[in-house]
Amino acid sequence: MRDETPSTTAMAVAWFRGLGSLPGRTPPVVHDPFAAVLLPAVPAAVLRAAEQAAPRAPWLRSALQAVSTPLARHVALRTATIDGAVEEAIADGARQLVIVGAGLDARAWRLPLARDIDAWEVDHPATQAFKRERTGQLLGRTTPVHFTAVDFERETLAGPLERAGHDATVPTVWIWEGVTMYLHPDATRGTLEAIAERSAPGSRLAMTYAWPGYARMPAWLDRPVQAAFDLLGESLRGAMTREEGTALLEATGFRVLDEHGNREWATRFGEGAPAVEILERLFIAERAG
Numbered sequence: 001m002r003d004e005t006p007s008t009t010a011m012a013v014a015w016f017r018g019l020g021s022l023p024g025r026t027p028p029v030v031h032d033p034f035a036a037v038l039l040p041a042v043p044a045a046v047l048r049a050a051e052q053a054a055p056r057a058p059w060l061r062s063a064l065q066a067v068s069t070p071l072a073r074h075v076a077l078r079t080a081t082i083d084g085a086v087e088e089a090i091a092d093g094a095r096q097l098v099i100v101g102a103g104l105d106a107r108a109w110r111l112p113l114a115r116d117i118d119a120w121e122v123d124h125p126a127t128q129a130f131k132r133e134r135t136g137q138l139l140g141r142t143t144p145v146h147f148t149a150v151d152f153e154r155e156t157l158a159g160p161l162e163r164a165g166h167d168a169t170v171p172t173v174w175i176w177e178g179v180t181m182y183l184h185p186d187a188t189r190g191t192l193e194a195i196a197e198r199s200a201p202g203s204r205l206a207m208t209y210a211w212p213g214y215a216r217m218p219a220w221l222d223r224p225v226q227a228a229f230d231l232l233g234e235s236l237r238g239a240m241t242r243e244e245g246t247a248l249l250e251a252t253g254f255r256v257l258d259e260h261g262n263r264e265w266a267t268r269f270g271e272g273a274p275a276v277e278i279l280e281r282l283f284i285a286e287r288a289g
């Protein structure tokens with residue numbers, strides 16, 4: 001992350017969620033009406049125009065999605081899968097929500113079950129400042145979201161979260177979505193240790209991670225893909241295998257409940273296999289008692 005620049009990948013993910021929410025698919029895999037509120041003016045205006053036009057011009061939705069597929073599909077399926085895991089954790093007793101590396105995630109406002117529990121967002125200062133200028137327009141929560149700015153490469157989130165009122169004795173549902181691949185392994189480990197330190201027994205964690213290679217693609221594409229992320233100032237730094245991720249979670253006191261990726265998500269939502277398998281996968285883990 002560049003110190004002064006909000007995350008471009010966070011904006012891209014919100015754009016994909018907005019695209020996934022355009023009318024046309026019934027039921028939609030994901031519905032994020034807040035993406036257009038949180039995005040910068042130009043992509044927000046395109047999304048709003050597309051939303052109004054889509055019922056009369058279904059080709060427009062398809063055309064917009066075609067230019068961002070397969071990432072848009074991956075993000076829609078990832079979002080919907082994590083939405084389900086969060087709602088399940090809250091139904092099972094989690095009373096606090098913490099979104100780590102929140103970007104333009106609007107779950108604290110968007111998910112009905114999440115609206116009534118205490119919520120914190122932890123993110124890089126530049127991304128969080130950008131988001132906070134816009135969250136005033138988001139309605140529906142009974143309590144405010146607590147914002148905590150932390151650079152995971154330089155500091156731990158434990159102290160800042162405690163000072164922001166997070167209670168380590170109350171079960172928390174943590175979302176850490178689309179972030180570990182941008183961190184050096186030491187920063188991932190340190191952040192996970194801090195999450196574990198603040199997790200009462202029964203707390204759940206939804207954490208995505210990227211396999212080495214990041215996507216099943218021809219080897220010659222590897223360097224250009226890495227270079228594109230370098231150019232954005234958000235280099236891909238942290239890949240791990242399922243075994244490495246499981247070992248990391250277990251070393252910090254989490255037990256893996258489930259692990260899956262976009263092929264399984266597609267099946268779950270009644271869709272065909274993705275044309276390109278993006279190797280970002282999801283762990284659902286629980287803090288042991």
Ligand SMILES: C[S@@+](CC[C@H](N)C(=O)[O-])C[C@H]1O[C@@H](n2cnc3c(N)ncnc32)[C@H](O)[C@@H]1O
Nearest residue numbers: 007009010101102103124127151152153177178
């Ligand atoms: C791809 S975005 C994902 C955002 C969000 N979780 C989502 O899925 O919509 C990556 C996020 O990681 C955050 N991030 C990257 N490096 C970071 C760091 N060193 N410290 C704190 N946050 C960081 C960015 O600010 C951004 O919000």
